[in-house]
Amino acid sequence: MTATTALRSEHERILSVIACLRLAGDAARRKDGFDADTFRQGLDFIRNYADAWHHAKEEVHLFPALEAAGMPRDGGPVGVMLHEHEIGRSHIGVMAEHLEAAAEGDDPARAKVVEHALAYADLLEAHIQKEDGILFNMADQVLPPEEHERLEEAYRTAIPNGADADTGTRYEELARTLCERWQIDPDERRSLPGGFGCHGT
Template sequence: MGPTSTLRHEHEIILLVLNGIERGAGSLRATLLDDPDWLDTIVDFVRNFADRCHHGKEERHLFPRLEERGIPGAGGPIGVMLQEHEQGRAFIRSVAGAAPEARAGDTEAMDIASEALLAYVSLLRSHIAKENDVLFMMAERVLTPEDQTELGAAFDRVEADEMGEGTHERYHELAHQLGEH
């Protein structure tokens, strides 16, 4: 599987979780009554799978290689993707900050968490569409076979060295649970 195929597959996992987030955030009080740790679970998935693993592969490996191949960074499509990654991180910081009070029943904290989650869902759906339909298509045109091989190896190192054995699979399983929530 090539690097853009790997990232597209991870997008499918993230989209599954976004569906679960949208449902859970839409009725957050009921969600937290059913699962008081739901917000913490969402924050864990987003920070570790979506951001550390997936965005890490993009930011540390794919994007620099694309810039080497002539795709503009700052002011171009890569710059937009990086800005959206930061925006997503800010939404998740809001969720994490509100989680303890929301879990304790504070309606204002629930509103903050719910609004941040729904904004995150909207941002990420749009972001994923841009990557899948524009940036990855550009990548497939400019990456050499050697680039593809090197990026695949770099992605494998992220999985093995940074995430740890079995972590990716655990987050896939969690994604299916969250998507069905």
């Protein structure tokens, strides 16, 4: 176990929900129906698990530890990751703004929700590739052993945004529900080594 083990496994769960959102978005674009429940539950998951739970742990615990270990925040991979978290939040905001109108059948609102769900999927898949393939490998090397232990403990006992272990369990169940609906294997490994040069970063 290292300071990135738990975060890497959260990535797999996030990628499985993103795969569901992608299928729902593609179906809506083919005019095969707008599955409001999937977008509502998917938005709940990416807002409260991918962002308020997972990204917050990176921002509150891991990234400051990397800075303390000498990895510069600005102009380096940590700065890129923080910027991408912000872009993700803007997609979440637009989805939330249009979701209820979309659920009631408003076509322009549906198009907005789908556009930003798919943009979020593209962003997070590339983001997770960079973390799993590069940044987390660097973290595993630069952090001293006692920092790995401290961070593992902090992820469990000082979860940001008032979340607790029940929050994780609840969203793991939500991820399983979505994966069943869209016939996605939640345990399939989806993350691949990536690079910092792709997707406009």
